[in-house]
Amino acid sequence: MTESEYLEKEAEYTRAAVLTLIDKIEELERYALITTGAIWSWAAANNQSSAIHYLLWSPFFINSLFAFRAYVKWRHLKLHMEYLANLESKLDLKISIGIGNTTLKKWGKLAEKTGSSFWIILVLVNFFVSLFAPSLITS
Secondary structure: OHHHHHHHHHHHHHHHHHOOOOOOHHHHHHHHHHHHHHHHHHHOOOOOOOOHHHHHOOHOOOOOOOOHHHHHHHHHHHHHHHHHHHHHHHOOOOOOOOOHHHHHHHHHHHHHHHHHHHHHHHHHHHHHHHHHHHHHOOO
């Protein structure tokens, strides 16, 4: 196997890993929303339950864990993207062709900002709902 063939295989493997990580991050977002919706729905239907005050805090804690996991996956994704961009430059791919270079340069910052915003908003909304909902339920 020549160096060029090795680099092509490595780029192919890394590209697949990048796409898998993107899917995993999107799954975490989906699971966070589904979990939150399920808990809030149950809480709205069973607002007389004695456990409601404790249950309302679970989306905050669950989403905090999901957010931390998404952050770790994002950091891992960024490392893979940088490595892929490096491989693509060694393979003499044009900047506009390689997914590593294109995605990293054009969409990396936007994806990071929107992803961070999603998790921050979700965790904060859950925090404030957990904080203020019990007083709304009992009044």
